[in-house]
Amino acid sequence: MAEMWISMGPQHPMTHGLWTLKVKVDGETVVDTEPDLGYIHRGVEKICESRDFTQITTYCDRLCYASANTWSHAYIYAAEDLLEVEVPERAEYIRLVAIELQRVASHLMWLGAYGPDIGNLSVMVWCLREREMMMDLLQELGGSRMHYNFPRIGGVKRDLPYGFAQRARAKLKLFLNRIQEYEALFDESTVFLVRSQGVGYAKPEEMVNHGVTGPNLRAGGVNYDIRWAHPYSVYSELDWAPPVERSSIKGADCYDRYRVRVEEMRVSASLVLQALDKMPGGADTYHEPEDPMILAKAPSRAPEGTTGAHHFEDSRGESMFYIAGGGEGRGKQPYRVSIRSPMFITIPYAAKCMIGYKVADIPAIMGSFDPCIGETDR
């Protein structure tokens, strides 16, 4: 059969978001791919140029809606770099709890979407059910289920609610038991192993050169993680190590990327439990909002010529914000906000990874890279 271009998307159940993947197929084999992004480009970078620094946080939540806390915190660290603010330690611990809970929720969402990509529909419901627990915890912290606007420049919006630590411990304990059920459904299933192994090879050096970071990179056998390489928050105070997979000779395949994220869920859960134990002032004390224990005073203007930048370990890779100060209102608004989205760089790479495999492998490969189009298109 002659080669033909198929367009997967923009409306397609597989694509985890609104984008098009044009695939050139020869029978069932993929010969070439061309991703087409930008369908939900909302112009966040331009909008931020006319917003105060505190107003920008809400936009950053909505960059990747599945992982909102990681994005708003990424922005907050860059803004604090720009405005030269020192953050109280308790606030850093609370932020870590929020970020890692969000990471767990994001990975559960990924797993819940990856199962149906491969054909297993039960795991979607199970993962979403577990994610409800995380959503409840994040709702207690941030006030809403999806876009929290939780961090403030200099600290956090409010302290851990009463009883949060007890509930979080109970839920995480249940969750750590439930992870074993998912593993049973995936790792013990020959069908899944056959679908995900040997598919979508990627080598670490090539990935780094292409700009891929995060769990996708750690699946290749190197434990690079921004949280230890350029430490922020209180990761240096806690006992953890990023999970790494032993990949095969040809590189990381879908199975490795899946395993890394499952182990990351465990690591994040243990980070939250440690943070709750080690919180300065104790996890059960409650400070009013704007107490200096949880929020430091921050200037609201950044004069022209100042810049702030911060790399952040997002659920999907390395995100970064670069803010140039000195915008409207004599510096109340930034001159330029530039956002680095890991998925914007990874999706073209993942599209390259698909060449040589079958059409049926496309959802397996694409799903294993965990695309989120909100952050891709900004």
Place this chain on the structure above:
Amino acid sequence: MGMTVSPDSQKAAAEALVAAASGIDGVDAEVAERSSGTNPRYVVVANASPGSWRTLAEKLYSEHAVDHCSMVTGIHWPEGDAERKWEVVYHLMRTGVRDPPNENGIVRPVIVNPSKARGASMPLELEIHVHLPDSTTPSVDSVQDIWVGADWNEKETWDLVGIDFDGHQGMRRVLQPHETPKGYHPLQKQHHLRYHGFVEMYDDAQGFMRKPADVGKIK
């Protein structure tokens, strides 16, 4: 305690790189101390002239193991000096990632001990500013062939800001529709958001009642 890279060793590595980079003509580098909430961190900040950018990039890649291009940002300064109307900011990183070794058909994962990272495996952040003079078609050398990660970043910069990249293969619109008119780059400062001084055609928020002056106009 968690094993993380110590700021002092990062500072030492940054200073070593600055010393090497300053040797290139047209490059002016220094170590800047930034903050990450409670931790300090040390970043190599450099200013490169447009002519020396390519040399600097190649030297960083080949001699100093800077293997990751994180972000390329384009900024438009219509009120800047004549020589600084446009700015491209490159964020590069040295990750120290090597392919894990293959022993007898089994791959041994590389677990870097952050407190023992040395030399080329010490992670480092770099921020390089390239200022471009006033022009309607500003352009800078592309580094797409050095770091493939710069590829889509450069496409996005051209798409949104309008700075072209010499030597870039396959430049196209990525975030805006393909049929966007030539020369339309929204992040330039002459384009304003509707937010500022935009006069709505409708009297009410939901858009049912037109203003009297706008009756008959097509929205």
Place this chain on the structure above:
Amino acid sequence: MTSSDWLDVAGWSESFSNWSMDNVHDVLPSGDIDMQVTIPSTWAWPEPITMGPIFNMQSGFASIQPALESFMHATIMCTVVFGMMMTTMLAIPYIERKFIGRLMDRLGATTTLRSLWVGESGVTAGEWWNQLPFGMGAPIGWVVNALNSTWGNSHELETVARVNNRSYHGYWFLLPGFFQAFADFMKFATKEHIVPKNADKVVFEVAPVIILATTIMVFAFVPFGPHIYAANPELSLLFMMAIFGIAPLGVFFAGWASNNKYTLIGGMRSAAQLTAYEIPLLITVLGVAVLSGSFNIIEIVDFQMGQDEGNVWNIFLMPLGALLFLVTMIAEVERIPFDMPEAEAELVEGWWTEYGGIRWGLMFAAEYMRSYAACILFALFFLGGWEAPFQHTLSNLPAVGGIFSTVFSVIPGLIWVLLKAWLLFAVFVWIRASLHRVRTDQILEFGWRYLLPLSMLNLVIATILRLQFWTGGPWDLWVPAAVTLVSGGLFVILAIDEDEEALEIQRRPYSTQAVVKASPGSHRK
């Protein structure tokens, strides 16, 4: 000896049509009706010409009476069987929905209804009944609390209970959801019929007809009970399998005619997959026929039932064959794990993407009909059809045997067939909920390289059993016991992969290129 029970629908239909035709015969006038016309002799033709018939209605009718009787009988039986099939098939989507809902812990209609008083995790949204004036709501509160204490969720931590909802819901949870199938059908019937612009209109319309017609025709040969069948030729198995295999053609037509690259891929995948699995299916069925000694389905069931012929269900004699039949049938009806042709993740809906309205509804129903046919056939071939479990043994017990044989003679065989078929369908659903989708080339590899040799092996085993170990009467008990134990043992041994070293060197059978392969349990280092 052929089995029989009191629900002799075929007999009733036949006697009814005989009786009605006899009545018609008797009502007709018996005398000759002379309708001859004589043309008198004319100058052109001297002899008179007699033309026309002498009509005897009764004898004329008598000559076509057998044909009419069998036509009427066939029509009645077809209608009865079709109606019975459609009615009992209502249980199939019902089982699927309920069982998958439980497996996926989805809150279905029942738990939603329960949530009116359970609320969320045992806490209702604000005790709404207290808002009613004059304290009218207090009794409602009592009812709610009583129901909560009996059938609510409970966990020491309320917000965990929300996700811990795995409790037994109660026997009455079966009713809501029953009418979903009707609602679905009405929805399909009222939707618009859209034909893609450049589609091949003739083929586009013909394809659903082929699929549906062949699927329904399969049921003509499937006996629901000893006397409930539409047709019973001597080679009914052969006919049925032949018709079963025509549907892939319709699937391919549908995929091609829609003028859509996705459906084309889906149609091709489907054609390849179904062809690949027809062959092991047919060889397995051939094994069943060899073992049972006949191509007629009723005789196959009689072989399993009969006291002086077999009296062991075929599943104990051919466990491998039963497993093969199960797997190939799941592939034939395109259910997960073999539903690549209609995999939503890549092909949206696959080969039936462009069909809407009743055409899609009927093809969707046809897929369930094929699953249903597969389940019934499994019940007939391997599970003894309309025999109750241990029927012969129980009926011959010393004291209570009489009670059992009375009970068994009251329950019609149809009930056993249906129960077995529905139970097997629950197994289909279970497999669907737990397994992933296998990739097309892996499906084909599995079919050609593994199932085909296994089905040949099965055929050999069946032949050996029939020729060497069958003595013309009931099976010696040790034969099925030995076969079952050996097969079960082999299955358990082959399915357990806990030996690390063996796993490292084991060659994975599918097209994977990973050198270091994970294996079940390997993550538990």
